[in-house]
Amino acid sequence: MSGAYAGDRTTGFASPASDSTEGPIDLSEALDLHRPNRYPVRVVGDALAARGILHGDVLIVDTAARPQSGCVVVARWQDQTIVCEITRQRGAWWLRSGKGQDAQMHPLDPAHDSEVWAVVAALVRMKI
């Protein structure tokens, strides 16, 4: 930005740091938001609290990453877009609800009604 002071252009003594300013940290760069495969989404509900994912959190999801068993994904399931765990068991992929012991499972079936939309890559919480 023109005219903004960044520790470089001092009026009296020349700033020894004038060739070394780097500006503030750019979180969108750290989170790779400029890449075509990165999308921010917002979590609704606390079903994944055990995984440290809370209601209102912003997740950065990656549509180019390959899901691995046990990771958290955004999935299409019928008419909904959900976030849950994915797991590989008995030679097949399953969506697994994050709710405790009696976790529900749903078989992954891209041809029919459920598919992985993206893999959760990062989490941003704006308020603690």
Place this chain on the structure above:
Amino acid sequence: MPIYGLIDANSFYCSCQRVFEARIRTAPVVVLSNNDGCAIARTKEAKQLGIRMGDAWHLIRRRPELARVQWYSSNYPLYADMSRRMYQVLESRVPRVEPYSIDEMFLDLSGLPYDLPAFCRQLRDEVRAVAKIPTCIGWGPTKTIAKLANGIAKNRPELDGVCDLNREADRQAYFHELSIGEVWGIGRRTAEKLQRAGIQTIADFVAMDSRAARSMLTVVGARVQAELRGQSCLPLSELAAPCQGLACTRTFGRLVDNWTDLREAVSHYATTAAEKLRAEGMTASFMTVFIQTAPHQKDTSWYANQQSCGIEPTSDTLVLITEALRLLRRIWKPGYRYFKAGVMLDGLCPAGVQTGLFQTQDPVKSSRLMDALDAVNGRYGRGTVRPLSTGLDRTWRARQAMLSPAYTTRLQDIMEVKAW
């Protein structure tokens, strides 16, 4: 030998809406033009219901057979961002990509060490997986053939979204089948002219004597013919030429009959045009303002007028508003119901080039103010800080009653996902 590809998104605007709403993945979807006027994008389900391009929403919305149709106002911030994603995916795989329009891109596939059909299928899969947009790809030795191949890939489901017209033998069958009107660069009038001369199919046109083609259709037609014969005349251009002029014009959400609303609208258009100018790093030295009533209004009389003037080169919103309103005052006539207005800027040149010795504005002060304005609006959203002359209620604004969130460009609008 060059090889050009063309990749084109299927019902692009509708596909963008589907990316963020699971419930419409198989529903008929229609996106409407500015002001929710008429259909400009339709999914195949909507086409099957008989909705045509340009159908007026207010005329067809209540038809019982269209009850299931999902209508959307056009959401250009979303479409632009999804187009950007599509381009980036392609750019990471193909040496050169030309963004020809928001939903179609030319590819330079020359000399790639891959099996092209397999490679193009992969490209399609990757765009689908990453940008979530379904596409078709066609390719051949020229851009015109690539464009034709793309159309064939789109219209024939048995080809599974790809069409290879690189070999002449493969082209011949299609050329005998397809009408000359299907060719990129041959408009309706030209097609009629050719048909009167007995040229019906593309094969007929390719076989036509090239001097006869040139004398009938000028050098433009001759170039199309050469391209169809496999001689590349149109190179890939990776960047759009710098704009010579820019315009901001809109149809109002309702007819405007008073000076206050018209003044606000024109101030708003001047503001938007100034933002575009600064984004390009340009200044303008010529301005035109126009207003007009609805072209087919039976009950009231018709009026349209415009005024232009040279201005001191600037990209300052406040200066441009002052000039625009001065021009508007000259053409404004009470008693009419206005339908559309616009501000056009010409004589663009890069900012910082001094053109006059006696400047009346202080360029440093102006550019500081505009930088601050752009920084605030860039951070908190367009129109956060704007001149009061652009109005508060702005009831003249275009209707966008069925606008979806800007899912990828505004933090408060991002897609919600239910934790399960």
